[in-house]
Structure formats: structure tokens, C-alpha cells
Amino acid sequence: MNAVILAIGDELVSGQTVDSNSAYLARKLGERGIACGAHATLPDRRGPLSAGFDRAARDGDIVLATGGLGPTADDLTRQALADALGCGLTMDEASLAHIAELFDRRGRTMTDANRIQAMVPDLARPIRNEVGTAPGIYAELHGAKLFALPGVPSEMRWMFDHGVACHLPAGGGVILHHLVLTYGLGESDVGSRIADLMKRDGPLKVGTTAAAGLIGIRITAEGESESAAGDMIETVVADVRNRLGDVVVGRADETLAAVVLRLLRQRGQMLATAESCTGGGIGAMLTSVAGSSDAYAGGVVTYTNELKQSLLGVPDALLAAHGAVSEPVARAMAEGCRERLGVDWAVAVTGIAGPGGGSADKPVGLVHSAVAGPDGTTADRHVFGGDRQGVRTRAAYTVLNALRLRLVREA
């Protein structure tokens, strides 16, 4: 069983809008044990669209398309689908009545343009849409089941749940995904330690992804049942943890910030942040976790030297002798933050995010970080690659991970 997903729209092909419908539908299919073979993004043009439907129906057993069902002149999905089926379009009276009623209920006047939305290819049938005007379309082509859904994400999701899922053939099992986050090794190092697990065939697939130094190990299992797939994943996760130890950040679907907060909460301890180059980004990461106030008190953003002195008590002499981006200043920021904000732990980051401000001695990407805790202060120095945002994100991850390791190791 193999699915193909089509996203339709000029705004998608030209890159003005990022398509998230296709990823959503792929996940939904996976939950039903149906693997997706490929996606395609097609323009609002009748010829290429019709050819795209034809190709997708030859490549897949199931085709899910989104977009191009609106009322305006650039919405050509239904015409293109009729072309691919080799038939005409006919007004579906039930769909027309539904559209008229919807306008009525919203106190708006239905325009002639909306009538086109009730047209259905003769060899297809409409799929009802209770949350918008455009009905979907169901057809069979070259033996494939083909569903055309609206592009508006909320309508697409409703129609998948209410008009598509029940008509999907059973995929012969369940596909589960699991992500194990790691920090501290490069992608190739992680890969070499789990090389034998990264086989590409069979019901279990293991792959890696990298983002700002966080390396994710993706595990996908196809099983006959949820428990069978789940067991396969559990076995691999345990194996990966054995091999990688505390390079593994946390549990499934836990962000690095969530792990740090959980470890702090287990100890009943509070954290504060002292940020320079990250400008509040570490606080924002921590507080993106619901319930973070249990373990995160707050922090300071000391972008200027004056605020490093007045808010954190970093001595003027230290700034003069070493510069704001230095290990002594990072340590003083963390210790000043811990003391002045009255918390158990404080993390501090100072660096040069770029694009300007670098020198031979202190290049763009240089970041000094420190963690102050009950048993003293530790510091790290890194030179990160990447652009301004990349350096900032890596700086945040590296100091949160340093704190995580101290919380794990100083148990």
C-alpha cells in the first residue's frame, strides 16, 4: 500500500507559502499503516495538474490532493481532475444547497463564483464539507483511490477525519515514529555508533537529523499492531541509550529545555538565566514549556556592559581586562545571576553572534557559557558555525546541555 500526496497552488510552487498540509496528511496516513512514497507540489494550471493526477494515480494506490477547490479563477483542481478522468463537470444540487445554506447561516450573500464549487466531475462524487464551502472530490483513476481536499488547513483536517479516513483501505498494520534527541556528538559520530541499526530495509528504519547541534535519531517501525510496532521501537531505544549514555537528552518528544526543567523539578530547585548574545532566547525556550514556572524563576538580558555591571555585578575591571565575550565574564554573569536572583542554578551566555563584531582573536561564532550551581561554576568555550540565528540557537542549546549534564551527574 503506497500513497502519493499532492499540494496544489501557485503560492506553494512559487515559495510564497510553505506547505504544511502534506506533512500532516503523511503523518495521518502513517498512523493508519499506509506509507507515503512521495509528495509533489503543483501549480494552478490545468495541463500540469491533470498530468500530475495521472502520474500520481499510476505511482500510488492512494492519492491525497489539497488545494485548488476555491471559488476564484485560479482554482482549477476540479477541472483538471475531470480532464484526467476524461469526463465533464456537472452541478451537484446537494452540494449547491449546502453552500447556499452556509452563506445564509453566516449572513452573507452567495456569489455566482461560489456555484463552481458545487461542480463535480461526472466520474467522481463529492465529499461533504461541514466547515467550509468547498466539497471535496472522490474518484478512482488507474485503480488508485483519489481524494481531492480543500487547501485551507482546518477544512482539510476536518474532511480527512470525516470523509477520507473511513474510506481508506487498512494499511496492513501500524507505522509508529519515535525521536531520540542527542547533544554533544556530531552527526557522523552518532551515526557511526548506531551504523548497524541504520539499515534501510525491513520494518524498522533508523535515521538521523541535525539541527543546531541537536542530533535526532529517528526510529520508524511498521508492525502488525500498535503494540508490535511499539515493542520494536522500545528495543531500539534501549539499545541506543546503552550505546550513547547521557549523550541522549531525554524521553520521546521532550525538548532539551523540558528535560532540564524536569530534572530541576525532581530536585525542587530553581533556575535563572543571564543572557547576552542570545538576548532572551534561553528564557523563551524554557518558558515555551507549559508549567515552567515550577523550576524557572526568570533572568536578565544584559546586552550592554553597563547592565552586566548594574544587574549582575560583573566588575568593570573584569570587562576591561578580558572583554565582554570571555570566560571570566561568563562566569561572573552566572555567579552574579545565581546570587542576585536567589536561585539554585544560573546559566550565562556571552558571545559574538555576527554578522559583524568579530576579530582575529574573537571570531564571529565565539561563545563563552557558564553554569553556576550549588557545587561551583563550570564554563565552556565554543566557536560555532552558521548565521546569527544559528550561533544564538547553538549557544542556548550548549549551555542548557551543560546544565543538564551537571544535573544528571551531580545526582
Place this chain on the structure above:
Amino acid sequence: MNAVILAIGDELVSGQTVDSNSAYLARKLGERGIACGAHATLPDRRGPLSAGFDRAARDGDIVLATGGLGPTADDLTRQALADALGCGLTMDEASLAHIAELFDRRGRTMTDANRIQAMVPDLARPIRNEVGTAPGIYAELHGAKLFALPGVPSEMRWMFDHGVACHLPAGGGVILHHLVLTYGLGESDVGSRIADLMKRDGPLKVGTTAAAGLIGIRITAEGESESAAGDMIETVVADVRNRLGDVVVGRADETLAAVVLRLLRQRGQMLATAESCTGGGIGAMLTSVAGSSDAYAGGVVTYTNELKQSLLGVPDALLAAHGAVSEPVARAMAEGCRERLGVDWAVAVTGIAGPGGGSADKPVGLVHSAVAGPDGTTADRHVFGGDRQGVRTRAAYTVLNALRLRLVREA
């Protein structure tokens, strides 16, 4: 001239990751007058990938692919491309030396796995990568120019600018995109004021997008030259500005934070932030703009009541009488921040981001914000919809926009 974009990765096909590289590349091609015909998303499997390269090279004059150039066993782009070209892979010594040097510079040990990244199909040549380990690959297939780039967005962007753009043929004209950001009106209100401009045919297209209360007006112009397309856009932008006044946030490609910093810089004034529910997100937005230190001094994240008192001098009695999420506390936070951090302007936000913590009186989504400046303090109250991140983003935007309007109006 017609381009096809390929995004490669199991995590994309299965929907675990949303692909934004393809949209980026389509926009970049459009700027050069090269229209994109379609995108496809393909799995990390050698057969389908090789077939995908073959198909794309038959469909397009230019093929841009991203992903699958990493060092691990699931990265099969170079092998699949060699299959499509009907050749083998050979080690490129210059690329290998570059990878070794990069590891050396970062103080890490190169593994054997990374050697695969220097392998190039015999009928192709490498594209240098100064910001990561994976070189890109350039080849010609069925008369099409084919570029394979890394999937890591920052590396992909660097390589497009430095190793792809200069080799692209000139398109038959120029497609320019322009985004006018607005804040303060809903999407349908904005749409109704520019309804006559939102026509779908002809060389000029106008549409709207919405994200966390920021409504963007997208303008696309196709012209014979950059100046012809630019003139068309300028005319529409002037018209839109006339109709919408200071609902329009700033210039093209300026974020709300960048506009605020520019207005402050023009006055020689400094800003600080006092954040509760946004947890540092406003500071992170401001400092994401290069050169923000000219106008942004820093701030405090006062997530607990204790820190609101100790760092900002918010009176205990005020917190007891009104609660942390209240107008008096927002005002006291902004005024305390302005005074204690010694700046001209301070913004403050306190709210309930959810999902927990709401009540009948103070529901999830309630945000009080304040702006303290040379001429006094103003405050706003909002109840935002959306999830935790949505509420936080809207809270940040609303207070930055309130500051923007004061900077514009108190000229």
C-alpha cells in the same frame, strides 16, 4: 526556463518534518526570473531517488535538490545521482581536505563516515561548502542543469548564494515578490480595503497571509526587467499605504522588531524589556536583528512575583491587590524597568499563556502590556486565541506595535 525542486528525506516524506527549503529556493529562483514548475519530495531510497532525478531532469531545465548529503547510511543522494548519471563515485581530494580542515578548526576528530561526503559522481563536480562538511554536487542530465545542495537550511542558503546563483541562466524576465506587513486589523478587514487590488490575472498579483495577528499583503509582479517589475510593485505599495495608513508596519522585509529598532535609532534612544509570560521572547525578537545593541540595552524576565519585586520594584501590595496579570502590574513593570535599567523606553508584558492557569476572571490568553516612555505610560489589555506559543507571540507583537505607534505618533 522551467525549474523543478526536489526535497529529499524520509523525515519529509513521512511528515515528521515540514520542508521549508523548497519554498525558499522557489522564491530565490523567482527573483532571477526563473519560474518553478513543480516540487517533489522523495524518500531516502536509492531507486526512487534515482528515478526522481531522471524525471525531474526531463521535466525541467534546472533541477535544485536539497538533502541526503550527510555522512550517515541513510544519506543516499550522491549514490542515487550517480545511478541516474550512469556512473560511479570517486573521492574528491580537495573536498576531503576541506572536510578534514573543518573538523580540525572546530577541534574535533573526523570519522571515516565523513569521507563519504567527499565522494562525487564521476560525471559531476563538487560545489564548495564553507559553512558545513557536505559539498554540493553539480551535474548535467538530459540537458538540465542539476544542483544537489545540503538539507541543513543555513548550508543550503549559503551554497545557493555562493555556488548556484552565479551558474543559473538568465530567465526571460524578473519576478519580484514584496511583502507589506500590517498590524491592527483582521485579515478580512485588510482584504476588504484592498479587494480591487486582489485580482488573480495579469502580471500583478496581490494576496494576504496571516500569522499571529500580523497580516501580510503579498505583492508579486512579473516584468521584463527589474525596474519594470519594481515600478509595478512601488505603485501598489503606495496605494496600499494610502489606504491603510500606520496600520502598515514598515518597509519591505523589515520585521516589526527591526522597525522599532530603526525608529529608536533615529532618535538616539534606548529600549529595555520586562517580560513575564513571553519569558525572553521579546528580547530574542529584538536581538535577532543584527546591530540591535545600538537601541536595545537588555531586559529582565520576571517569571516569579519575587523577581517582579526585587528586579523591577513592583510593590507587593500591587501584586496582592490586582494579581500578577493586571494593568497596574504591567504598568509598574514597564516603569520599574525604564527607571532601573536607565533607558528611554521600556515595554512590559504579563499574561496567561496557558494551557493551564486560567480562570473565569482571567482566562487563558489574557495579556496586559505597557509601554513606558519619556511622555508617560500607556497600557493595553487583550485576550488572544491560539495555543501557548500563539499567545506568547501575539503578546510580543502587540507591545512592540504599541511602542511603534508611540514612536511614530510622538514624533
